[in-house]
Amino acid sequence: MDVKKTAHPVEELTDDPVVIDQVKRLIHIAPLEKLFDYCRARSLWPFGFGLACCAIEGLMAANMPRFDLARFGFEVMRGSPRQADVMLVCGTVTWKAAPFVVRLYEQISEPKWVIAMGSCAISGGPFVDSYHVVPGVDKLIPVDAYIPGCPPRPEAVIEGWLMIKNKILDPKVVNKIRG
Numbered sequence: 001m002d003v004k005k006t007a008h009p010v011e012e013l014t015d016d017p018v019v020i021d022q023v024k025r026l027i028h029i030a031p032l033e034k035l036f037d038y039c040r041a042r043s044l045w046p047f048g049f050g051l052a053c054c055a056i057e058g059l060m061a062a063n064m065p066r067f068d069l070a071r072f073g074f075e076v077m078r079g080s081p082r083q084a085d086v087m088l089v090c091g092t093v094t095w096k097a098a099p100f101v102v103r104l105y106e107q108i109s110e111p112k113w114v115i116a117m118g119s120c121a122i123s124g125g126p127f128v129d130s131y132h133v134v135p136g137v138d139k140l141i142p143v144d145a146y147i148p149g150c151p152p153r154p155e156a157v158i159e160g161w162l163m164i165k166n167k168i169l170d171p172k173v174v175n176k177i178r179g
């Protein structure tokens, strides 16, 4: 079979062998999507979805100067799903709120990720047997990272964010749930 060798992009711009050699040695061409992922992983914009105490106890503490989530580029909390790429579900999800959770998730444009923060968002938490509580937000929407705790420590919140970062950089990463 005749295999056609693909030309390096610089060979379409010049036939000067010195320039071609220099460019091939100095410039590495990466897929554009990899470059986007590199930038995305360091500037995620969260859509804060505080439903109960987790938002106050864990999330706000992680955003304050002591833990300083801004170090990682994740601090630009948005009030609109149209300006966000990560949905943070912090707190108890009730069946009454479920349609709004799903609608807001659908309004976030792709690519998007979801963090279930706290045992209520993961599994219903202390209210799991209540008739009105959804036993985990992953029954409604896909979840990419789980942050356990009631409420989670700010360090755990940061670790959850880093899971999303690693997942963007390497989609093969399997997230761990720590008890």
Ligand code: SF4
Pocket: 052, 053, 054, 055, 057, 090, 091, 092, 117, 118, 119, 120, 121, 125, 126, 149, 150, 151, 152
């Ligand atoms: S997991 Fe605990 S702290 Fe978080 S919303 Fe539920 S009851 Fe509140």
